[in-house]
Amino acid sequence: MKRIGLMVAAAFIGGAAAIGGYKLLEPKNDSLSFQEQQNVLFASNPKIASTGAVDFVEAAAAVSPAVVHIKTSYTGGGGSADKSGSPFDMFEDFFGGGGRRMQRAPRAASGSGVILTPDGYIVTNNHVVDNADKIEVVLSDRRKVSAKVIGKDPNTDLALIKVEATNLPIVKMGNSDNVQIGEWVLAVGFPLDLQTTVTAGIVSAKARNIGILARNSQPTEEEYEEYQRTGKMPTNNSIESYIQTDAAINPGNSGGALVNANGELVGINAAIASQTGTNVGYGFAIPVNLAKKILDDFRKYGAVKRGYIGVTFAALDADQAEKLNVKDITGLYVTDVIPGSGAAAAGLQKGDIIKKVEGATIYDSPDLQEKIGRLSPGDRVQLTYLRDGQLKNTSVTLKGENSVSGNKPELASAGGTKVEKLGASFAPAPAALKSRYGVSGGVIVTNVEPGKAFESFPNAKGLLITSVNGKAVNSAKDVEAALANSRAGISTITGVTSRGKFTYSID
Structure with missing residues (x-):
């Protein structure tokens, strides 16, 4: 009994120390990254493997209170849903109130969000809140509170919103790099305007690029005319490296949580592959490790501070290699190096094949883009590339968008x-x-x-x-x-x- 009493006392002291540490840091929350805040909030939790147990009861109970229902309304023409019949549906199709054949923005729509901090920072998708005139969040205790947008980014389809509330339940951030194909995951959100819904499935693929962000960023005629006047053509800076899952995801799940069996957030649900607009097998989530950097930027700057290597490339496969007359069928073939970029300073040349980033092998564009997407201007990244049959290593210092001359091509x-x-x-x-x-x-x-x-x-x-x-x-x-x-x-x-x-x- 004495030993048990000592264990209980130690646990109590440890918990009190963690809470006391958090309270000590609480006035300076905004100076910490979301991950640093989470380290304090979950300091007394034991570290367990990503895959967790097969029983999802505890994970669902831990996560559900921190997944919220987001309701948006529109008073004017917030945009159009010009759909091409692609099996990849996002944006208005992913709203509970959206329709597949809509020709103008809905008057009202809904999605999901995940509470990250007790004082009301919530992550969701950009397409859930973009162009909304009013954003309301329904909390797990049925309170309805107004939200404001802190930052949003169409290139990753992430947004950070804030509600004025305290002592809110939160979800623990996990490590999406540790997610394994075949691992059990849960999708938590508000599909089809239903109340909190939990579905289970497995991770069926990682680093999946479905082309939906690029497809929805086609230059408008106004953008092209601006290019003719100024020489500046908007570039496709979208980053797609989705976690693919067969957990049932439907319209309204957008912005909700993808969690592992331990109840740790590993992704933000963003898209479905469907010919009907509802679940037929596959959903796609933004990895939380990419989201962490974007969300921290939102809170610090209100926008993303994105770093660029400064190359254009083509992902190699057997067909592309034959077209380019190269032997390698994996890696990224450099088609151009932008003058004034970090890549140019590091000596990369057209025809080089990028094989590794930070020691990790590159098979397709998401392998590079997601890792670079986690970095900022001024950060250095180690690349391994193939030139004339020899592997070479170089360190590239990333530059910001405005400092790379190639972002303003010659007119x-x-x-x-x-x-x-x-x-x-x-x-x-x-x-x-x-x-x-x-x-x-x-x-x-x-x-x-x-x-x-x-x-x-x-x-x-x-x-x-x-x-x-x-x-x-x-x-x-x-x-x-x-x-x-x-x-x-x-x-x-x-x-x-x-x-x-x-x-x-x-x-």
Whole structure:
């Protein structure tokens, strides 16, 4: 009995010390990162393996009170839901109140969020709160409180909101790097306007890129016209490295928690793969290790401070390697090095193949992008690359967006060079646009003559064309030469938009 009493006393003293330590630091919460705050809040918790137990009762009980229902309302045109029938549905489709065929923003919608601190910081998806005129949060005790946006980022689809409340339940952040394929996970949220719902499944893949963020960042005509005036074309800086799970996720789960069997937050649910708009097998969550950096930036600066290596690249596979005439089928083939970037200073060159980042092997673009997405301007990253059959190592200092000259490509001629047969003018595609779409070459349409062949193209101005009649094109001269291969007077035009590749026949 004496031994048991000593153990109880020790546990009590340890808990009191942890609470006292937290209270001591509480006035300076905003000076700590979310992870540092969590280390204090959960100081007395034993460390257990990521996979945890098969019984989910304790995990569900620990997490559910800290997952909240977010309700948004709109008074004007907050945007449009122009859907292409892709199996990857996010944005308005992922709201409980959204509809698959909506042509304008909903008057009201809903999603989920996860409380990170007792004083009311909540993580959710950017698409849950973007353009909302009013944001309300329904807490687990049924209180309804107003929320304000602290920061949001369409490139990762993350947002941080804040409610004025105290002593709120919170979810413990886990380590998404430790998540294993086949591991049990729970999805917690408010699907289909139901109350708190917990579903279970396994992790079926990691570092998954589904192209949804790039697809929804297609340049508008106004952006293209701005490019023609200033030479600045918006780049695709989206980072997709999703945790894929078969835990049932439906509209309304967006922004909710993906947790391991220990009740630790490992991801923020963001998208579903569905032809119907409801769960048919796969959901996708943003890894919490990526979210930690983004959320800390939101609280410190109100926006993301993102670091860039300064290269454009193509992910290698058997087909891409054959096209580029290289032997390696894994890694990232450097298609361009942006002048003034960290990569240029470190000596990287076009044709290098990036094989490792910080010692970890790179198989596809998410392997690099997620790790860089966790870093800030001024941070250094170790890269291993292949050149002339030899592996080399270099240290790259990341630079901010405004300090990399390649983010403002040279202005292409507003008129370009005219190809009479097509009734359109073309100019070489700028590096930023090629990077945005992950291609190594192409031309952009700079002008279209009314009544001529190219006018039949939808939204032709600013379109990126990669080949004509099966021939790669990088200039108006290439386009004109490729037209000689037309069959029966019909030419096949291939290109890419943020929605993916397209092929169009024209006579």
